[in-house]
Amino acid sequence: MNKIENNKAWFLVLPVFILVAFSAIIPLMTVVNYSVQDIFDPSTRYFVGTEWFVQVMHDAELQAALLRQFVFSLTILSIEIPLGIGVALLMPTKGKAASLGLILVAIPLLIPWNVVGTIWQIYGRADIGLFGAALNAIGIEYNYASNPTHAWLTVVLMDVWHWTPLVALLCYSGLRAIPEMYYQAARIDKASRWAVFRYIQLPKLTNVLIIGVLLRFMDSFMIYTEPFVLTGGGPGNTTTFLSQSLVKQAIGQFDLGPAAAFSLVYFLIILLVCWLFYTIIMNMQNDKRG
Amino acid sequence: MAQITLKALAHTYSANPVQGSDYAIREMNHVWEQGGAYALLGPSGCGKSTMLNIISGLLNPSNGEILFDNKRVNELKPEERNIAQVFQFPVIYDTMTVYDNLAFPLRNIKVPEHKIRSKVNEVAEILELTDQLKKKAKGLSADEKQKVSMGRGLVRDDVSAILFDEPLTVIDPQLKWKLRRKLKQIHEQFNITMVYVTHDQLEASTFADKIAVMYDGQIVQFGTPRELFEEPAHTFVGYFIGSPGMNYMDARFSDGKLFFGEHELPVSASFLNQLTQADNGRLQVGIRPEFVQIWNKQQDGTIEVRVDYCEDLGTYKILTFTLAGQTMKARLSEDQKVPSDKAYVSFPKQWTKVYRDDFLVGDAQ
Numbered sequence: 264m265n266k267i268e269n270n271k272a273w274f275l276v277l278p279v280f281i282l283v284a285f286s287a288i289i290p291l292m293t294v295v296n297y298s299v300q301d302i303f304d305p306s307t308r309y310f311v312g313t314e315w316f317v318q319v320m321h322d323a324e325l326q327a328a329l330l331r332q333f334v335f336s337l338t339i340l341s342i343e344i345p346l347g348i349g350v351a352l353l354m355p356t357k358g359k360a361a362s363l364g365l366i367l368v369a370i371p372l373l374i375p376w377n378v379v380g381t382i383w384q385i386y387g388r389a390d391i392g393l394f395g396a397a398l399n400a401i402g403i404e405y406n407y408a409s410n411p412t413h414a415w416l417t418v419v420l421m422d423v424w425h426w427t428p429l430v431a432l433l434c435y436s437g438l439r440a441i442p443e444m445y446y447q448a449a450r451i452d453k454a455s456r457w458a459v460f461r462y463i464q465l466p467k468l469t470n471v472l473i474i475g476v477l478l479r480f481m482d483s484f485m486i487y488t489e490p491f492v493l494t495g496g497g498p499g500n501t502t503t504f505l506s507q508s509l510v511k512q513a514i515g516q517f518d519l520g521p522a523a524a525f526s527l528v529y530f531l532i533i534l535l536v537c538w539l540f541y542t543i544i545m546n547m548q549n550d551k552r553g
Numbered sequence: 554m555a556q557i558t559l560k561a562l563a564h565t566y567s568a569n570p571v572q573g574s575d576y577a578i579r580e581m582n583h584v585w586e587q588g589g590a591y592a593l594l595g596p597s598g599c600g601k602s603t604m605l606n607i608i609s610g611l612l613n614p615s616n617g618e619i620l621f622d623n624k625r626v627n628e629l630k631p632e633e634r635n636i637a638q639v640f641q642f643p644v645i646y647d648t649m650t651v652y653d654n655l656a657f658p659l660r661n662i663k664v665p666e667h668k669i670r671s672k673v674n675e676v677a678e679i680l681e682l683t684d685q686l687k688k689k690a691k692g693l694s695a696d697e698k699q700k701v702s703m704g705r706g707l708v709r710d711d712v713s714a715i716l717f718d719e720p721l722t723v724i725d726p727q728l729k730w731k732l733r734r735k736l737k738q739i740h741e742q743f744n745i746t747m748v749y750v751t752h753d754q755l756e757a758s759t760f761a762d763k764i765a766v767m768y769d770g771q772i773v774q775f776g777t778p779r780e781l782f783e784e785p786a787h788t789f790v791g792y793f794i795g796s797p798g799m800n801y802m803d804a805r806f807s808d809g810k811l812f813f814g815e816h817e818l819p820v821s822a823s824f825l826n827q828l829t830q831a832d833n834g835r836l837q838v839g840i841r842p843e844f845v846q847i848w849n850k851q852q853d854g855t856i857e858v859r860v861d862y863c864e865d866l867g868t869y870k871i872l873t874f875t876l877a878g879q880t881m882k883a884r885l886s887e888d889q890k891v892p893s894d895k896a897y898v899s900f901p902k903q904w905t906k907v908y909r910d911d912f913l914v915g916d917a918q
Contacts, residue, residue, distance in 0.1 A: 444644050451631050451637060462657075
């Protein structure tokens with residue numbers, strides 16, 4: 264083979280390469296750099312290999328936070344995805360009602376995250392909060408500040424309230440994109456409402472659902488602000504999620520080595536799970552049989 | 554199996570229609586007989602699809618009745634009317650196999666699985682889909698998908714009619730004729746009423762026994778392809794059917810004769826008898842390019858015209874000429890000599906038609 268060696272065209276790729284290097288690779292490499300060294304000050308540093316990784320993987324507190332994180336993400340996914348599809352199916356499609364519906368559904372998405380935390384912090388309070396006080400008034404004992412179950416419920420409820428609208432809006436747009444002909448054909452084929460959902464709407468929603476599941480998984484797996492404002496991770500450590508542990512380690516205790524190692528593990532977990540979700544959904548789409 | 558009757562049917566999309574043009578379908582009476590293969594031919598926006606959707610029940614007409622075998626079905630929903638409809642773009646259920654797609658309408662009405670199997674296999678056989686049954690419908694080509702949509706109409710025994718809404722639009726030209734032939738074959742085999750909407754005259758005349766030409770919300774003629782060609786009942790039919798369309802000349806009636814400019818036009822007596830001096834409206838005389846006779850020399854009863862140009866289309870030629878300021882066309886056979894500059898034309902009486910306000914004189918309208 265006589266390949267032309269004078270590939271000057273590669274220089275054209277250089278700007279992109281530099282851009283990506285500065286925006287992603289170099290910052291990530293900084294973290295890698297920290298994760299394999301023990302640094303006392305810029306002139307005193309020791310290469311420690313995988314020691315930090317071993318340490319964080321064996322840290323019981325982090326393991327507990329990781330488990331909590333998974334439980335949390337799976338819980339909110341299993342609520343928000345079906346609920347979002349349901350809301351999208353019920354949203355009005357024509358006229359003024361459609362615009363009004365869209366605005367109402369979109370409102371939670373427009374609120375800054377720590378405001379959401381504050382809203383629920385006050386809303387859920389057992390003494391003065393509308394929600395908390397009302398529950399107590401009708402005889403249901405509720406106090407998210409002292410009861411771990413209640414704290415969990417409140418955090419999940421808050422996330423569902425905050426983010427179901429995103430799933431609903433994605434699905435709404437997906438539903439609008441289905442040509443009227445499909446519904447007409449289904450009527451002529453005497454399809455039931457369920458069959459229309461199962462064989463027309465759901466398959467056509469697959470693409471937006473992939474986006475919905477991935478976005479909601481990533482965001483919920485990285486959740487920080489809202490639970491931090493709402494419960495501060497408590498009571499005890501019961502609502503302390505991974506980001507919070509990481510911040511505590513990196514900024515609170517200034518353990519940069521373990522924090523960097525932990526960050527990398529965190530990043531890899533998100534990447535891995537997203538890949539898994541994506542593969543599973545794509546396979547479901549391809550292998551599904553009527 | 555059913556005869557479909559449209560009684561005083563009209564439809565408008567506007568809330569308070571005032572005039573005729575507010576109607577997508579103007580009041581009409583029409584009968585599609587049981588077992589016929591019909592085409593509904595017309596330009597885009599003439600109300601063809603509206604009419605189809607009214608028959609299938611996807612649309613409720615603003616006026617009039619639809620009868621299936623003399624029973625009123627206005628109030629029945631599409632799923633209760635037992636109609637199959639094939640749309641312009643193939644509608645298939647993506648996640649299902651071809652088999653499941655074909656079985657879908659039967660499963661919806663809870664037919665036992667062994668009956669489904671024999672019926673689906675039978676229909677797949679006819680549509681030449683047997684090899685594809687286990688495949689995902691999603692991966693099929695456009696024409697195969699369209700066959701699957703058609704098949705869903707054929708599996709049901711209770712279907713009274715199949716409606717086609719320009720079903721071959723997305724099909725490759727070389728496959729079109731094949732599918733069309735398949736349709737014809739199915740029609741013969743199932744003895745089922747078929748209404749085929751199209752704007753393609755070739756498609757209409759190869760598929761249908763009778764063609765309804767629709768124009769501006771009404772059926773202006775309903776007849777065999779030959780009738781549409783030889784006796785267009787409306788100027789639109791003359792213009793729309795045939796290639797090129799019919800020649801029309803604005804005519805003047807005086808002293809019991811028809812004139813175009815200063816030329817007298819030869820018209821059969823039966824037409825002339827029906828024209829009255831007083832209120833004739835707009836009169837036009839039409840003749841098909843195929844029937845215009847071209848001569849090189851002056852003959853008895855010929856008119857001298859200016860030759861503009863001649864297109865050679867391989868098996869025939871189209872001659873364009875000007876008569877009294879009006880451009881007209883004539884179709885010549887391949888070996889006929891083309892006069893240059895000047896030619897003499899004559900219009901055979903039997904093929905010269907007279908139209909009053911666009912409708913053929915002597916017709917019911």
